[in-house]
Amino acid sequence: YIQADPIIIPDSFEGYPLRYFNLPLHYRDDLNYVLIPYGLVQDRIEALASRIFHDLTINIPEQLICICVLKGGYRFFSDLISKIQNENRLQNNRSLPMSLEFIRTRSYINDYSSNQLEIIGLSDLNNLKNRNLLIIEDIIDTGITMVALKEQLEKFQPKTIQVVSLFTKRRKDKQCIFKPDYCGFEIPDHFIVGYALDYNEYFRDLEHICILKESGVAKYKI
Numbered sequence: 001y002i003q004a005d006p007i008i009i010p011d012s013f014e015g016y017p018l019r020y021f022n023l024p025l026h027y028r029d030d031l032n033y034v035l036i037p038y039g040l041v042q043d044r045i046e047a048l049a050s051r052i053f054h055d056l057t058i059n060i061p062e063q064l065i066c067i068c069v070l071k072g073g074y075r076f077f078s079d080l081i082s083k084i085q086n087e088n089r090l091q092n093n094r095s096l097p098m099s100l101e102f103i104r105t106r107s108y109i110n111d112y113s114s115n116q117l118e119i120i121g122l123s124d125l126n127n128l129k130n131r132n133l134l135i136i137e138d139i140i141d142t143g144i145t146m147v148a149l150k151e152q153l154e155k156f157q158p159k160t161i162q163v164v165s166l167f168t169k170r171r172k173d174k175q176c177i178f179k180p181d182y183c184g185f186e187i188p189d190h191f192i193v194g195y196a197l198d199y200n201e202y203f204r205d206l207e208h209i210c211i212l213k214e215s216g217v218a219k220y221k222i
């Protein structure tokens with residue numbers, strides 16, 4: 001059975017040298033190494049899609065409301081949904097109908113989490129009462145965003161709320177206050193970019209999950 005818990009990337013993992021990858025010229029000098037190659041991200045998402053599909057179609061399937069947390073979550077959302085759609089095409093005795101919603105959260109300035117969390121688009125969500133929700137998030141760091149978001153969504157009185165996050169971070173200082181139901185990878189306490197995760201709006205247009213060089217951090221600081 002496919003694991004819902006993350007693949008653990010140990011602190012000792014030094015990543016993959018850049019020279020083995022095709023990287024955009026405009027970011028090559030700003031990166032230190034590749035932490036997780038795009039292909040591995042895709043394989044893990046495919047496995048998560050299959051696990052979610054099997055878990056949520058045990059009973060008569062009800063429409064699942066998939067909530068995309070923009071902007072960082074858009075690639076994961078899109079790939080996860082399309083892989084669940086593949087399951088819908090391939091399995092002929094099970095299916096999982098879905099509807100798609102979009103919200104936006106923002107808490108990061110430079111590479112640290114600020115205390116002010118903005119949630120945009122909640123007022124556009126209607127009809128969540130008695131529905132099954134799946135929140136699709138890119139990364140959980142302190143867990144503050146997810147706790148706040150879940151609290152806001154509870155107000156709509158949904159039947160269930162589940163959370164899938166592509167990454168969680170193993171924090172050095174204190175424990176994360178939120179554990180997702182499904183997770184792709186647990187990473188060391190580094191700031192990651194790529195695959196739609198940004199640093200001040202840069203690096204979303206990079207395929208692999210990478211760690212920045214000091215000079216890259218300085219170059220795009222605001």
Ligand code: 5GP
Pocket residue numbers: 072107108113137138139140141142143144145146190191192193197198199
């Ligand atoms: P939390 O509230 O759990 O501390 O932070 C969650 C949000 O912070 C994520 O949705 C993401 O937008 C941002 N974030 C946390 N860690 C990282 C990181 O390593 N890289 C990037 N690009 N964003 C991060």
